[in-house]
Amino acid sequence: MTTNSLTLARCGIKLANITNIAGLGSLLLLASCANTPQNQTTQVSNAPVSHVLEAAHVDADKLLNRITWGANASSSQELRAAGMDRYLEQQLRGRVAILPPAIQAQIDSMTITQRPFDQLMQDLETRRITAEKQKGIDDTLGKDYQQELSRLAKEAATRSLLRAVYSQNQLQEQMSWFWMNHFNIHNGKANERALLGDFEERAIRPNALGNFHDLLRATVLHPAMLRYLDNDQNAVNRINENYARELMELHTMGVGSGYSQGDVQELARVLTGFGVNQNPDTPKMKAELQRLYVRNGIFEFNPQRHDFGDKKILNKVVHGRGLPELDEVITLLSRQPATAQFISRKLAIYFVSDTPSDALVSKMAQRFLQTDGNIPAVLRSMFESPEFIASLGNKFKDPMHYVVSSIRLAYDGNPIMNTGPMLNWLNMLGQQTNGRQTPDGYSMQESAWASAGQMAMRFDVAKSLANNNPGLFKIDNQPAPPRPPQPALVNSPYVKNWANSFSVGTQQALMQANSPQEWNAFFLASPEMMRR
Amino acid sequence: MNRRDLLKAFAALSATSISSSLFAAPATQNRLLIVFLRGGYDASNLLIPTSSNFYYEARPNIAIARPMSGNNPGATADLNAALELNADWGLHPALRDSIYPLYQKGEAAFIPFAGTDDLSRSHFETQDSIELGQPLVGTRNFHSGFLNRLADVLNGTPAMSFTDQLPIVMQGKARIANTSLRSPGKSNVDNRQSKIITQMYSQTGLAQQVTEGFAVREEVSREMQEEMNSANRNAISTKGFELEARRIAKMMREKYALGFVDVGGWDTHVNQGGASGTLASKFDELGRGLVAYQQEMGDAWRNTTVVVLSEFGRTFRENGKRGTDHGHGSVYWVLGGGIKGGQVAGEQIQLEQPKLFQNRDYPVLNEYRAVLGGLFAGIYGLNASQLDHVFAGVKARNIGLV
Numbered sequence: 001m002t003t004n005s006l007t008l009a010r011c012g013i014k015l016a017n018i019t020n021i022a023g024l025g026s027l028l029l030l031a032s033c034a035n036t037p038q039n040q041t042t043q044v045s046n047a048p049v050s051h052v053l054e055a056a057h058v059d060a061d062k063l064l065n066r067i068t069w070g071a072n073a074s075s076s077q078e079l080r081a082a083g084m085d086r087y088l089e090q091q092l093r094g095r096v097a098i099l100p101p102a103i104q105a106q107i108d109s110m111t112i113t114q115r116p117f118d119q120l121m122q123d124l125e126t127r128r129i130t131a132e133k134q135k136g137i138d139d140t141l142g143k144d145y146q147q148e149l150s151r152l153a154k155e156a157a158t159r160s161l162l163r164a165v166y167s168q169n170q171l172q173e174q175m176s177w178f179w180m181n182h183f184n185i186h187n188g189k190a191n192e193r194a195l196l197g198d199f200e201e202r203a204i205r206p207n208a209l210g211n212f213h214d215l216l217r218a219t220v221l222h223p224a225m226l227r228y229l230d231n232d233q234n235a236v237n238r239i240n241e242n243y244a245r246e247l248m249e250l251h252t253m254g255v256g257s258g259y260s261q262g263d264v265q266e267l268a269r270v271l272t273g274f275g276v277n278q279n280p281d282t283p284k285m286k287a288e289l290q291r292l293y294v295r296n297g298i299f300e301f302n303p304q305r306h307d308f309g310d311k312k313i314l315n316k317v318v319h320g321r322g323l324p325e326l327d328e329v330i331t332l333l334s335r336q337p338a339t340a341q342f343i344s345r346k347l348a349i350y351f352v353s354d355t356p357s358d359a360l361v362s363k364m365a366q367r368f369l370q371t372d373g374n375i376p377a378v379l380r381s382m383f384e385s386p387e388f389i390a391s392l393g394n395k396f397k398d399p400m401h402y403v404v405s406s407i408r409l410a411y412d413g414n415p416i417m418n419t420g421p422m423l424n425w426l427n428m429l430g431q432q433t434n435g436r437q438t439p440d441g442y443s444m445q446e447s448a449w450a451s452a453g454q455m456a457m458r459f460d461v462a463k464s465l466a467n468n469n470p471g472l473f474k475i476d477n478q479p480a481p482p483r484p485p486q487p488a489l490v491n492s493p494y495v496k497n498w499a500n501s502f503s504v505g506t507q508q509a510l511m512q513a514n515s516p517q518e519w520n521a522f523f524l525a526s527p528e529m530m531r532r
Numbered sequence: 533m534n535r536r537d538l539l540k541a542f543a544a545l546s547a548t549s550i551s552s553s554l555f556a557a558p559a560t561q562n563r564l565l566i567v568f569l570r571g572g573y574d575a576s577n578l579l580i581p582t583s584s585n586f587y588y589e590a591r592p593n594i595a596i597a598r599p600m601s602g603n604n605p606g607a608t609a610d611l612n613a614a615l616e617l618n619a620d621w622g623l624h625p626a627l628r629d630s631i632y633p634l635y636q637k638g639e640a641a642f643i644p645f646a647g648t649d650d651l652s653r654s655h656f657e658t659q660d661s662i663e664l665g666q667p668l669v670g671t672r673n674f675h676s677g678f679l680n681r682l683a684d685v686l687n688g689t690p691a692m693s694f695t696d697q698l699p700i701v702m703q704g705k706a707r708i709a710n711t712s713l714r715s716p717g718k719s720n721v722d723n724r725q726s727k728i729i730t731q732m733y734s735q736t737g738l739a740q741q742v743t744e745g746f747a748v749r750e751e752v753s754r755e756m757q758e759e760m761n762s763a764n765r766n767a768i769s770t771k772g773f774e775l776e777a778r779r780i781a782k783m784m785r786e787k788y789a790l791g792f793v794d795v796g797g798w799d800t801h802v803n804q805g806g807a808s809g810t811l812a813s814k815f816d817e818l819g820r821g822l823v824a825y826q827q828e829m830g831d832a833w834r835n836t837t838v839v840v841l842s843e844f845g846r847t848f849r850e851n852g853k854r855g856t857d858h859g860h861g862s863v864y865w866v867l868g869g870g871i872k873g874g875q876v877a878g879e880q881i882q883l884e885q886p887k888l889f890q891n892r893d894y895p896v897l898n899e900y901r902a903v904l905g906g907l908f909a910g911i912y913g914l915n916a917s918q919l920d921h922v923f924a925g926v927k928a929r930n931i932g933l934v
Binding site: 457518 | 570571651652653654655656657675693695696697698703709710711712717719720721725726728729731732733734735736738740741742744745746748749796797799801802851852853855857858890
């Protein structure tokens with residue numbers, strides 16, 4: 001382990017004493033500071049690859065279904081070329097991802113790609129203020145402003161879905177979704193619709209396969225989180241404890257893990273002054289406070305609003321001194337054994353079973369503590385466990401997995417042009433992108449997604465997916481293509497071959513199909529397609 | 533043959549694959565709907581402790597004014613003041629046209645200082661523990677909710693969760709289906725296809741969910757068709773929770789004896805408002821929805837009970853941003869055509885600063901399992917062992933509402 005001390009000049013934030021794992025230095029990114037989208041640039045290691053999965057004769061397609069957003073012909077080919085263990089290794093490292101040109105072009109043309117975030121947010125604020133002044137005189141301005149927020153949210157959701165379907169870095173995309181859900185933010189609050197894309201791009205995704213400490217820090221310093229959990233309203237003597245509570249309960253240690261109401265209140269005091277400022281001006285204040293003021297785009301630490309008294313959190317005294325208190329607390333929280341347990345259990349529920357064994361969780365938590373929160377190391381200890389291997393094929397898909405895996409199978413190599421139908425299906429299935437109102441995120445357990453109402457809805461979606469859906473290939477403001485591409489299901493040797501391994505009941509149903517579309521529908525509706 | 537009989541006949545014809553319990557006529561005339569307000573609603577601004585000076589000190593910006601005193605009959609009513617319930621309590625003015633008249637008719641009651649002993653002040657933890665309805669100490673079964681156990685005790689009473697996922701409260705041994713009525717669409721899977729899919733699942737662990745899922749979907753689309761037809765005739769346009777509640781009432785009237793629905797968005801940390809504002813609009817919407825439910829139930833309202841609850845109340849004092857943070861004790865509502873309403877029920881105390889729990893919240897004096905147990909015992913005539921199945925180890929308390 002090495003200890004770095006670095007200053008990110010552009011942000012004006014000094015990161016003191018951040019412990020970092022050798023070899024993962026390039027992952028240490030202060031996400032909300034960087035101004036260009038990053039590609040993961042971790043070097044390919046020459047470290048020997050284990051042979052755990054191969055030795056266990058794991059079913060390759062089942063493995064793909066679990067560590068990617070869904071097996072399809074091309075990923076299967078990729079895995080077979082690399083070998084199972086090396087493929088996993090590559091996925092854990094997150095190579096530079098190349099997207100199909102048609103997909104990359106869609107992402108490149110988005111406003112959230114083209115416009116610097118801070119500028120975009122300042123312009124939106126100007127529009128909001130103008131619209132507010134015109135209220136009652138000209139309401140179209142307010143309506144236009146709201147529509148623009150929704151359009152930006154749709155861009156972010158689309159980008160996320162396109163990457164889930166087409167990126168080669170499947171595990172990184174799955175982990176991005178996992179952390180987006182763990183650090184859930186709701187689209188419906190204030191102007192979150194415009195903030196979410198940047199939150200995902202710069203706080204979550206670059207750290208999805210990085211270090212938990214850095215990930216946590218990036219979320220705490222992101223305006224999207226500060227606004228969602230009301231911390232932009234948290235000031236000295238006007239404490240708002242909402243974020244402090246969820247930070248301990250949902251983001252790090254977990255409820256009932258040993259912190260008290262007093263700890264929540266003290267943490268809320270540490271968090272005073274961290275907020276959002278969408279105006280170009282900075283507040284005026286005395287010179288000695290001015291020195292402590294930090295501005296990074298629309299993120300702001302305003303010392304005038306900060307409680308400079310000493311705090312006591314988890315029996316540790318945190319000396320009041322401004323922003324560095326936060327770093328101290330983030331380190332404290334991310335190194336708690338309770339945090340290691342809580343995060344490990346959540347990962348195991350997502351990737352292994354609704355009820356992972358305590359032994360597996362403890363093993364992962366130990367790895368978490370040993371590596372100071374190195375996410376790939378924790379994941380590897382899970383992926384190589386007998387419990388993980390035994391669980392392949394059993395985990396019930398949540399709607400996101402169901403929709404994305406179906407599209408990956410149906411349109412492998414045939415880039416879709418419009419995610420509108422996918423977004424709609426996710427809505428129907430109760431898992432709207434960034435639509436979870438509460439900060440706990442969507443459930444990852446079967447009981448939440450396998451109820452009667454859910455199953456019936458899923459078959460509706462299966463049928464819509466199974467027909468060659470023109471909506472998926474319609475570019476906005478242009479006529480739909482007369483003959484959209486067929487979903488490659490019944491005509492795909494890969495799918496046909498896979499279906500041969502399905503149960504007798506499923507095969508009998510497939511034989512009763514009256515048309516290729518109906519075969520596709522039954523295939524997508526099958527019990528086998530509900531699990532990963 | 534009237535419409536209802538006709539529908540039943542159709543259902544019987546097309547329902548060969550449908551489980552018989554799903555559409556069996558309810559064995560009991562009683563209808564119970566639980567409405568869960570998720571987010572810990574600010575009960576202190578719903579049921580206003582008008583006799584407490586401390587309330588007005590603790591909430592300088594968001595308190596609801598005392599009702600106009602009766603010794604000035606000529607004065608115009610203050611539309612922003614609390615509606616007088618008794619000497620100690622008033623009701624939020626947003627409920628003037630919905631719940632207040634019900635209260636005056638004796639069909640609504642409130643239980644202050646209600647809730648759980650769970651002290652985490654976490655939404656999710658507390659919602660879970662209320663839905664489970666199990667003791668807080670010892671091992672808990674996370675797949676056994678109290679409404680499921682009630683359905684189990686009532687032996688095949690048809691129950692439905694009007695939510696898009698099956699909530700914990702409805703999970704457990706009794707098979708209970710779910711369907712959201714917020715914006716139900718029409719199914720595109722035809723009869724032949726649904727039979728083939730049902731067959732495909734017959735040997736799997738999901739067989740029952742699939743069968744019930746199709747049956748409920750069909751039922752819902754029939755109801756929606758009916759709704760469209762009548763909407764065209766009567767041009768009633770409702771939306772939001774009011775529309776949802778109307779739909780729920782139709783299905784509760786005809787098919788289900790036990791129902792659950794949740795309403796989110798009560799976590800008001802910032803600018804919650806007072807007589808008007810964010811929270812007032814939520815109360816208004818909820819009140820109108822509950823009255824829509826009452827109207828749609830028609831004659832069945834006489835045998836209907838609605839309980840409105842939430843995971844906790846909020847801090848008694850307003851915070852620096854004119855909102856409230858997570859608290860402890862809450863106020864539950866009980867509505868129904870046959871209840872002894874028109875009262876504020878259960879154990880109560882005068883609200884002064886030293887009486888606050890941990891100097892910030894309402895204490896819990898009416899533990900929810902004891903209170904609900906008493907309510908269920910009264911409604912269904914449950915014996916001690918049946919009650920123990922629903923709320924193990926809890927002594928039910930009759931607070932005189934049924």
